[in-house]
Amino acid sequence: MEEAPNGFKEVPQNLTEEADGVGTSVKSVERKERSCCRFRDNLRCTNWLSDIPGGAASYDVIEVHFKNTRKGFYRLPEGLTVEEGDMVAVEAQPGHDIGRVALTGDLVRLQMKRSGCRIDNSDAIKSVFRKARPQDLEKYEEAKARENDTMIRSRRIAESLGLNMKIGDVEYQGDGNKAIFYYIADERVDFRQLIKVLAETFKVRIEMKQIGARQEAARIGGIGPCGRALCCATWMSNFVSVSTSAARYQDISLNPQKLAGQCAKLKCCLNFEVDAYVESLKEMPEKNVRLETLDATWYVFKTDVFKKEITYSSDKQIAANLTVIDAERAFEIIEMNKAGEKPQSLLRDDEADAQKNKQYNDILADSSLNRFDSKSRRRKSKGGKRSGKPTTDSQQDVKPAQDVAAEKVKTDVGRSRNRGRNRRGGTNNGNGNKNGGEKAES
Secondary structure, three states, X not given: OOEOOOOOEOOOOOOEXXXXXXXXXXXXXXXXXXXXXXXXXXXXXXXXXXXXXXXXXXXXXXXXXXXOOOEEEEEOOOOOOOOOOOEEEEEOOOOEEEEEEEEOOOHHHHHHHHHOOOOOOHHXXXXXXXXXXXXXXXXXXXXXXXHHHXXXXXXXXXXXXXXXXXXXXXXXXXXXXXXXXXXXXXXXXXXXXXXXXXXHHHOXXXXXXXXXXXXXXXXXXXXXXXXXXXXXHHOOOOOOOOOOHHHHHOOOOOOHHHXXXXXXXXXHHHHOOHXXXXXXXXXXXXXXXXXXXXXXXXXXXXXXXXXXXXXXXXXXXXXXXXXXXXXXXXXXXXXXXXXXXXXXXXXXXXXHHHHHOOOOOOOOOOOOOOOOOOOOOOOEOOOOOEOOOOOOHHHHHHOOHHHHHHHHHHHHHHHHHHXXXXXXOOOOOOOOOOOOOXXXXX
């Protein structure tokens, strides 16, 4: 049986297994198992010490992940052994909750230290009751099935109470005795009346948790402008503050519509490459430094961080006489200016000579302005008939300039006369007739 890329085994559709004399579809079993173990990618942990000798040392505390981004550390009772991926029933207030074992062994100790959980305080760590039974998983699935309907109804209740808040998600406890409502609010909200109404409506214990816009985007998920799933909903486990200075370092336009993500905040990906830009900018001159030469004063127009090239302009406001030099040449000119010297130009001597000898290609040099005119165009005679021989451009060029000017004047005079005759009610067909354009008989 082949292993699928997502970690689940591929099973043919027509394959069935016989268990206790009853035909059971393997595909339905796989679907149920997959729905019970479906967790977000940003909660997945990797035990890097599993292949190291002594890395899988036993430790009585495990890390358990729940729905979305909620996780916790729980102590194992004596005699109970669990593995990564097992569904367990853990202590909760009140009742119990169902979660998946994400990490075991001595690596949990490092995770607790990283998250700020005190290892010596054993009273603060809750206990694991048992491995989840089929009845526990069935009740857990029933509680999860009510979450969407509960969220929609709670939104209507909050709106009817006139509360300025948005309920983004609802999470039921594994035994269904408690519900956590995640909400977003720009200001302080008095939801005491809301808790009473929700408790009477859903007959469960209510807990309210306020989250930010980024946490809501991570819980809901979506597709970013890059065409991929949101980073906060796939692999990011914590949020780092993002400032507009990250966009300035990368020379990105400060357009709020392009810098904002699905959460209407600055994109988290602005911090992904900013360190490389900062390190590269250390090897380049500052943007506010101007260069003095004998011909002009030069200001920074734009920079190419990875090519180590700077484009300078002779005008501070507009792009004028743009010249591209490398960072090494810029530092040389800065040192010369500090010593009171001014070079002839920004370019080096060999670069300046190559610039002068550079051949520019004129795109109109090989094309004529009348290249779209037909060379076999026939000229019309005075009688309205075309002449038998075509007039080429070379024959027209042989005529003197005075003759061409005289012909043009005659043509303009003839056209003006025809316009005058047309205004008086008659037309001229070229043979001197004025009888409404009728041709005279010979």
